[in-house]
Structures are given as C-alpha cells and as structure tokens.
Amino acid sequence: MVKNKKISNIILLAIIVLLPLVIRGSYSRGILILWAIYAILALSLNLIVGYMGLLSFGHAGFFGIGAYTSALVCLNLGFSFWPALLLTLIVVGVVGLGVGYFSIRLHGVYFAISTMAFSEIVRLIMTNWMSVTRGPMGLNDIPRPAFFGFNFSSELSYFYLVVAIAAVLYFIVHIIISSPLGRSFKSIRENQELSHSIGIDVAKTKVLAFTVSAMIAGVAGSLYAHYYTVIAPEVSGLFYSTVGLIMVIVGGKGTLLGPVIGAFIFTILPEALRATNQLQMIVFSLVLILTVIFLPNGLMSILKLSWGKQSRNKMVGR
Amino acid sequence: MSGLQVFIQQLLNGLVIGSGYILIATGLTMVFGILEIINMAQGEIFMLGAFFTYALINAFGMSYFTAIPIAVVLGLLLGMVLYKTTIKRLIGKDHLTTLLVTFAVSTLLMNLAQLIWGSTPRNIPSPLQTAVEVGGIYLTWQKIVMVFAVVVIIAVMALVINKTMAGKMIRACSENKFAAGIVGINVNKVYLGTFILGCSLGALAGPLLGPITYVFPSMGQAIGIKAFVIVIVGGLGNIPGAIAGGVVLGIAESLGAGYISAEWKDLIGYLVLIIVLMIKPKGLLSKEEM
Amino acid sequence: MAIMQVSNLTKKFGGVTANKNVSFEVKENQIVGIIGPNGAGKTTCFNSICGFTKKTEGQVLFGDKDISNLVHFQIAGLGICRTFQHTTIFPEFTVMENILAGMYLKAETGIFSTIFKYGKIVKQEQKLEEAAHKIIKMVRLTGKENSIAKNLAYGQQRKLAIGIALATSPKVLMLDEPAAGLNATESKELVELIRDVSKTGITVVLVEHDMKVVMSVCDNIIVLNYGEKMAEGTPAEIRKNEKVIEVYLGTETD
Numbered sequence: 001m002v003k004n005k006k007i008s009n010i011i012l013l014a015i016i017v018l019l020p021l022v023i024r025g026s027y028s029r030g031i032l033i034l035w036a037i038y039a040i041l042a043l044s045l046n047l048i049v050g051y052m053g054l055l056s057f058g059h060a061g062f063f064g065i066g067a068y069t070s071a072l073v074c075l076n077l078g079f080s081f082w083p084a085l086l087l088t089l090i091v092v093g094v095v096g097l098g099v100g101y102f103s104i105r106l107h108g109v110y111f112a113i114s115t116m117a118f119s120e121i122v123r124l125i126m127t128n129w130m131s132v133t134r135g136p137m138g139l140n141d142i143p144r145p146a147f148f149g150f151n152f153s154s155e156l157s158y159f160y161l162v163v164a165i166a167a168v169l170y171f172i173v174h175i176i177i178s179s180p181l182g183r184s185f186k187s188i189r190e191n192q193e194l195s196h197s198i199g200i201d202v203a204k205t206k207v208l209a210f211t212v213s214a215m216i217a218g219v220a221g222s223l224y225a226h227y228y229t230v231i232a233p234e235v236s237g238l239f240y241s242t243v244g245l246i247m248v249i250v251g252g253k254g255t256l257l258g259p260v261i262g263a264f265i266f267t268i269l270p271e272a273l274r275a276t277n278q279l280q281m282i283v284f285s286l287v288l289i290l291t292v293i294f295l296p297n298g299l300m301s302i303l304k305l306s307w308g309k310q311s312r313n314k315m316v317g318r
Numbered sequence: 319m320s321g322l323q324v325f326i327q328q329l330l331n332g333l334v335i336g337s338g339y340i341l342i343a344t345g346l347t348m349v350f351g352i353l354e355i356i357n358m359a360q361g362e363i364f365m366l367g368a369f370f371t372y373a374l375i376n377a378f379g380m381s382y383f384t385a386i387p388i389a390v391v392l393g394l395l396l397g398m399v400l401y402k403t404t405i406k407r408l409i410g411k412d413h414l415t416t417l418l419v420t421f422a423v424s425t426l427l428m429n430l431a432q433l434i435w436g437s438t439p440r441n442i443p444s445p446l447q448t449a450v451e452v453g454g455i456y457l458t459w460q461k462i463v464m465v466f467a468v469v470v471i472i473a474v475m476a477l478v479i480n481k482t483m484a485g486k487m488i489r490a491c492s493e494n495k496f497a498a499g500i501v502g503i504n505v506n507k508v509y510l511g512t513f514i515l516g517c518s519l520g521a522l523a524g525p526l527l528g529p530i531t532y533v534f535p536s537m538g539q540a541i542g543i544k545a546f547v548i549v550i551v552g553g554l555g556n557i558p559g560a561i562a563g564g565v566v567l568g569i570a571e572s573l574g575a576g577y578i579s580a581e582w583k584d585l586i587g588y589l590v591l592i593i594v595l596m597i598k599p600k601g602l603l604s605k606e607e608m
Numbered sequence: 609m610a611i612m613q614v615s616n617l618t619k620k621f622g623g624v625t626a627n628k629n630v631s632f633e634v635k636e637n638q639i640v641g642i643i644g645p646n647g648a649g650k651t652t653c654f655n656s657i658c659g660f661t662k663k664t665e666g667q668v669l670f671g672d673k674d675i676s677n678l679v680h681f682q683i684a685g686l687g688i689c690r691t692f693q694h695t696t697i698f699p700e701f702t703v704m705e706n707i708l709a710g711m712y713l714k715a716e717t718g719i720f721s722t723i724f725k726y727g728k729i730v731k732q733e734q735k736l737e738e739a740a741h742k743i744i745k746m747v748r749l750t751g752k753e754n755s756i757a758k759n760l761a762y763g764q765q766r767k768l769a770i771g772i773a774l775a776t777s778p779k780v781l782m783l784d785e786p787a788a789g790l791n792a793t794e795s796k797e798l799v800e801l802i803r804d805v806s807k808t809g810i811t812v813v814l815v816e817h818d819m820k821v822v823m824s825v826c827d828n829i830i831v832l833n834y835g836e837k838m839a840e841g842t843p844a845e846i847r848k849n850e851k852v853i854e855v856y857l858g859t860e861t862d
Binding site: 049053055057102103105106107108109110112113114116117120121124127128238242245246249276277278279281282284285286288289292293296 | 413426539543599
C-alpha cells in the first residue's frame with residue numbers, strides 16, 4: 001500500500017514537472033503557476049477544514065498578510081525573496097497564533113464568522129493604512145525571487161519554484177497528518193468529547209493546527225505577490241477564502257490529493273473552456289452546493305471508488 | 319452647523335443605516351431561530367431586492383412605489399426557490415454543511431447579478447430624494463420614510479408573532495420543534511414561511527436603502543457580514559437583540575465616521591464583534607442553550 | 609491503599625443540587641460500583657471527578673495529588689480515563705486507528721519532532737500498533753482491526769469505547785453505564801472483560817444500572833440517592849441494606 005502511494009505521488013509529481021513541456025506560452029504557464037499557488041492555499045485550508053472540521057472563511061487574511069509582508073520588506077527594507085519568505089512565515093505564524101488563540105474557543109458558526117471578520121479587518125487595514133500599504137493603489141514592482149544569481153523571471157522557472165515549495169509543504173502536511181499528531185487533529189474532528197477524555201489538549205492542538213495552516217496560506221500569498229509583482233488589498237478579500245474552500249470541498253476535504261485536484265479544476269478547466277469570470281464562479285458555486293449536499297467527501301471519493309482502493313487514508317507505517 | 323446639530327445629524331444618519339441593518343439582520347436571526355441555519359446569502363437577497371427595483375424602474379418604466387412591492391414579491395419567490403431547491407436539504411445538518419452551502423448560494427447570486435448588471439454602481443431613482451431641513455438638520459424624505467417603514471414593519475411583525483395563530487406556530491417551533499410537531503403544527507410549513515419571510519425582509523431593505531447608497535453586485539457582501547455581526551452580538555435567534563444591534567451598529571458607524579474617520583468606520587462592527595465574543599463567546603443575548 | 613479519594617463533592621446547576629457532600633474512597637485495584645435510581649447524580653459525580661464539569665465544592669485526591677481543579681485532559685494525563693454513557697468512539701476511524709488514537713499520550717506529538725524526526729515516529733508507531741493489538745484482543749475485537757468503527761455492531765462499539773480508554777494505560781478506568789443497551793450475553797462478556805481489566809492491575813470505577821453486572825463484578829458499592837451518598841458496602845451488604853431496598857428495588861425494573 002505504502003509503496004503504491006509513494007509511487008503514485010512520484011508519478012504525480014513527475015507529470016506536474018513535465019506539464020510545461022506540453023503547455024507552452026507564458027499565459028498558459030501563468031495559469032499553471034496560479035494552480036500551484038492555489039494548491040498551496042487549498043492545502044493550508046484543508047489542514048483545518050478537512051482534518052479538524054473547523055470552517056475558516058478568513059484564510060484570505062493570511063494569504064493577504066503573506067503577500068503584503070513579503071512584498072513590503074522587499075520593497076522598503078531591501079530584503080531579497082528568501083529572507084522575506086522566512087520573515088513572512090514568522091509574521092503570519094504570530095498573527096495566526098493570535099487569531100487562533102482568540103477564536104478557537106468559539107463554536108461552529110461563531111468561529112466561522114469571526115474568521116471572516118478577521119480577513120475583513122486585514123483588508124480594511126490594507127486599504128486604509130495609506131502610509132505603509134499605499135491603500136487601494138496597492139504595491140507594485142515587487143521583485144521576482146533569485147537564487148544564487150539565478151533569477152526566477154521566466155514563467156517556466158517560477159513554475160518550478162512554486163512546485164518545489166508546494167511539494168515540500170505537501171510532504172510536511174503528509175507527515176503531520178499521518179503521524180500521531182495528525183491523528184489527534186482527526187480525533188478532534190471525529191469526537192471532541194472523547195478527545196478530551198483520552199488526554200488531548202483540544203484547545204492547544206486546534207491553535208497549533210490553525211497556526212500551521214495560517215503559515216502555509218502565508219507562503220501561498222508571498223508566492224502570489226512575487227509572481228504577479230503587483231498586489232492590492234483585494235488579496236485579503238472574501239474571494240480568496242471562497243476559492244480556497246471551493247477547491248478543498250470539491251476536490252475532497254480531508255484527503256491530501258483532493259485540494260490539488262480541486263485547484264486544478266478551479267484554475268485550468270475554466271481556461272480550457274474559456275469561460276468568463278462570473279460564469280466560472282456561478283458554475284463553481286453550483287458545483288460547491290451539489291458537492292456539499294450530494295458528495296460530502298468531494299471528487300476524491302469518486303476517484304477512490306473507481307480505483308477500487310481502500311476508501312480512506314492509511315496511517316503511518318504501511 | 320453647531321456641534322449639537324452635527325451630532326444629531328450623525329445620530330439620525332446612523333438611525334437610517336441602522337434601520338436598514340435591522341431589516342436584514344431580523345430576517346437572518348429569525349431564520350436561525352427556527353431553521354438553525356445561518357443564511358450567508360441574506361446580504362445577496364438584499365442586493366437583489368435593490369437590483370430588482372432598479373430593473374423594474376429602468377426596464378419596465380415602473381414608478382418607485384409600484385416597483386417596491388413587486389421587488390419584495392420577487393425576493394419572496396427567490397426565497398421560495400432557494401428553500402425548495404437547497405435550504406430544506408440543510409435542516410438538521412451540521413454547521414459546516416449549512417454555512418458552506420449558503421455561502422455558495424451567496425457567491426452564486428452575487429456573480430449572477432454581476433453577469434446581468436455588471437459591476438458599475440447604479441442609482442435607484444426615488445421621488446423621495448428631496449431634502450427637508452428642520453432646525454439646521456438635513457434629511458431626505460427617503461431617509462424619513464425608511465425609518466418609519468422599518469418601525470411599522472417591526473410593529474406589525476411583533477403583532478403577528480405575538481397575537482396570531484401563525485405567530486404562535488412560529489414561537490412554538492422556536493421553543494421546541496419536536497413538541498410542535500406532536501401537537502400537529504406543520505413544522506415544514508413553518509420553516510418555509512419563516513425562510514421566505516426572512517428573504518422578504520432582506521429584499522425590502524434593497525429598495526429602501528438603495529437610493530441612499532449605490533446599487534452594485536458586491537454591496538450585499540459587506541452588509542451581509544455586518545448583519546452576521548449584529549445577529550451574533552444580539553444573540554442568534556433573538557429578534558429584539560437584532561433590532562437593538564442594528565440601531566447600535568448604525569449609530570456607532572455614523573458617529574465613528576463623523577468624529578473619528580470615515581475610512582475606518584467599517585472596522586467598528588468587527589471590533590464590537592471581537593470584544594463581545596471575547597467576553598461572551600456565544601453572543602450577548604443568546605437564546606441558544608449551552 | 610486508597611488510589612482515589614473523593615471528599616464532600618458538591619455540584620449545583622443553578623438552583624438544583626445534583627451532588628451533595630458525596631465522599632468515598634477507591635482502593636487500588638478494586639472494582640467499585642456507583643449505583644442509584646435515575647437522577648441520583650451518578651453521571652454528574654463522574655463528570656466532576658474527571659474534570660468534565662467544574663465542581664461547586666469538594667476535593668478529589670488521586671494518590672496524594674489534589675486533582676480537584678484540573679480539567680479533563682489533564683486528569684486523563686495523570687491516568688484516570690473515562691468512558692461515556694452514550695457510545696463514544698471515533699466513527700470514521702478503523703478499530704486500529706481508534707485504539708492508536710487512544711494512545712495519544714504515549715506518542716510523540718510535538719510539531720517539530722513530527723516534522724524533523726519522522727523516522728522515529730514511524731518506528732514508534734510500529735510499537736504502538738503491537739500494543740494496540742493486545743488491547744484489541746482484550747476487548748475481543750481481534751479480526752476487526754481494519755473495520756470502520758461506525759460499521760461495527762452496537763455491542764462491539766461499546767467494547768471499542770472501553771478499548772480506547774484502555775489504550776491510554778489508565779491507572780483508574782471509569783466506566784459510565786458500560787452495560788447500557790447490551791443483551792444478556794453481551795453483559796456477561798462485559799463482566800468478563802471488566803474482570804480481565806482488573807487482573808492487569810487497573811482500578812475500575814463504574815456507574816451502572818444493571819444490578820446483575822454490578823453485583824457480580826464489584827468489590828465495593830456506593831449508593832447515591834437524590835445526589836447524596838446513602839449507603840456503601842460490599843455487594844452482600846448492599847443487598848441486605850433496608851434503605852437501599854426501599855428506594856431501589858421497588859423501582860428497578862431491569
């Protein structure tokens with residue numbers, strides 16, 4: 001089983017790495033980059049929505065903070081991409097810890113709405129703190145990353161950069177969720193009362209998961225900023241939280257691959273169909289409604305059935 | 319204008335916006351009280367109420383006053399369609415499901431409006447836009463009519479809920495659905511009735527607030543989030559709480575905009591939400607049991 | 609030697625007193641039953657001891673450690689694990705995963721060691737699985753390791769719930785109505801299971817309605833009535849106690 005899974009992961013990665021051979025042109029490759037960035041955002045959201053059963057409408061907040069922090073320290077303090085990314089991780093981590101600490105005691109609806117309020121607060125700050133964020137005009141001329149003199153300025157190189165980072169994060173999330181720590185996440189999702197009784201510090205564990213999730217969303221934001229080189233306060237708008245949720249739920253929450261597939265469907269299919277933005281969102285919201293009602297475990301549940309494999313994630317060591 | 323006049327002016331402006339919040343938030347809290355569903359699409363119902371009015375006036379040449387009831391009926395019908403296709407499947411489901419689905423409905427409606435009307439802000443022409451001046455304070459008839467309309471609606475609703483059979487059924491269902499079913503109340507009808515009433519209230523806010531603000535597809539989003547804030551602060555399912563919350567938030571925003579900063583006024587609602595939830599994690603006047 | 613000592617436990621909900629000045633002692637490796645008519649405050653007493661509700665007054669000593677002000681997960685960490693009246697399992701997990709989840713406290717769960725010492729975690733997992741097999745055998749679910757918990761029969765789910773509690777390696781196992789809803793054969797199996805558990809040196813405290821179970825398995829019985837302790841003694845003593853017979857036997861139907 002493990003071997004199969006490892007092999008299928010490697011094959012998947014190989015396909016992704018080879019994709020730009022087939023998909024050429026900077027526009028099309030730009031879509032691939034967006035896919036990889038969204039996959040990271042979805043990966044982060046999945047950690048708490050899928051594995052812990054906490055619904056966040058506020059991940060755009062972390063995405064936006066990631067984008068702005070990384071961009072601002074590069075523009076104003078002359079940081080290069082890598083130290084900026086590190087600092088972004090710290091900043092988003094601290095904010096995530098704070099938001100998590102405050103909101104985790106809230107139940108269900110209250111938690112969801114407070115996360116939404118959080119991302120709106122972030123957006124308002126970005127819009128109105130003119131002296132730092134330049135308000136609605138946003139930031140531009142954000143530098144592309146470089147690595148030992150190599151500049152990730154072409155679409156192709158940036159795609160590989162994002163895929164490499166995404167693969168590392170994917171692997172980290174894989175390790176977490178297949179470890180006893182990840183099992184405690186799922187325990188809390190399955191039965192909170194029982195989790196208390198077996199000694200899990202539920203509040204602390206939730207804050208931890210929330211913080212890690214926020215940091216990953218921050219990385220996605222940073223990569224977004226350095227790719228488009230222009231950002232506006234809308235990076236913290238509800239749109240990005242929506243996009244993340246659609247990808248997680250449609251792809252299959254609580255599975256590693258689901259959000260990656262969800263991100264693919266969200267970014268690449270509409271391009272192929274040449275649909276307008278609004279039409280896309282209409283179709284996707286319909287798909288989201290139908291998925292939640294009729295296919296709560298997303299497309300992954302269909303894939304798993306058709307592969308005839310075991311219908312669930314295996315734990316460590318097999 | 320003297321300081322006092324400015325203050326009263328801000329207070330009244332706040333009351334106007336607040337009465338709009340009341341309509342939207344009351345619908346939201348009622349639906350939660352009975353169906354235990356937070357309808358994230360309530361803001362979009364409000365937005366569509368405004369666009370329906372806009373379209374009826376511009377495309378069909380109706381007058382503002384004939385357009386209002388038709389827009390509300392359209393909102394009601396939309397509510398019925400939503401209920402029959404989606405909402406009724408959500409009753410009794412966990413909050414993850416209900417929030418996600420109604421959230422998707424809100425995204426759907428917003429983008430549908432954008433597809434039809436585009437994102438440029440529109441103006442609803444209202445014959446009530448003439449200004450009145452009383453003691454140095456300026457108001458339009460629109461604002462005055464709006465506040466009075468909301469007061470009348472709230473009074474009628476209170477009467478219906480407290481004095482009529484339908485109201486008794488609604489109250490019975492909000493107390494105990496199971497028992498209400500046993501004594502022969504058609505709980506599903508009450509669900510439907512409550513949901514379309516909630517939608518009608520939201521839709522009515524559209525033509526009333528529309529001429530004061532502009533009309534654009536994403537207008538429901540910001541006001542929707544504020545309505546959640548009001549409803550949570552006032553206590554989920556608590557109608558008087560939503561009314562009080564609506565007035566307080568409207569006035570707080572207006573005073574905040576006047577005396578502190580117009581840009582930051584939207585922050586007030588969120589700060590109130592955070593403070594309230596820090597003190598009482600389930601809202602100030604929550605009817606929800608532990 | 610007393611492993612657990614409850615003194616003057618009082619719990620009020622608003623104006624209602626659910627427990628009033630309840631005191632008792634649990635000796636190491638005993639099986640202690642708490643019985644009483646419906647509404648006597650048995651489960652409340654359990655919840656207070658295990659930190660699931662905040663007690664109004666009173667003290668709970670575990671060994672010589674005061675655990676009165678600790679909350680559920682801290683108390684579990686010290687070695688007191690409870691089950692619940694309703695069936696409480698992780699429904700989407702397999703039986704094996706349920707038991708492994710119960711071993712949370714024994715596993716390395718730090719975020720940094722998880723990420724950076726993954727090899728160690730994998731090795732540790734193998735050891736935990738071996739231990740889990742023993743527990744699965746003890747609760748008589750061998751062969752069901754890979755079944756999804758929610759698909760098990762009711763009686764098996766009840767056993768699994770006990771298995772999860774055992775997986776925490778408790779010093780004291782607290783069972784809240786373990787026989788609820790079980791048929792006669794299953795109840796008999798439960799009695800055997802409780803005896804097996806006791807043989808491994810674990811102290812057992814149980815709240816139970818089923819008198820057959822209580823009388824056949826307990827060393828010591830505490831009777832609660834209207835939130836107060838009414839009697840305490842061995843099954844033989846309790847059977848003869850006039851007061852207990854009066855409030856109890858008239859109303860007991862099962």
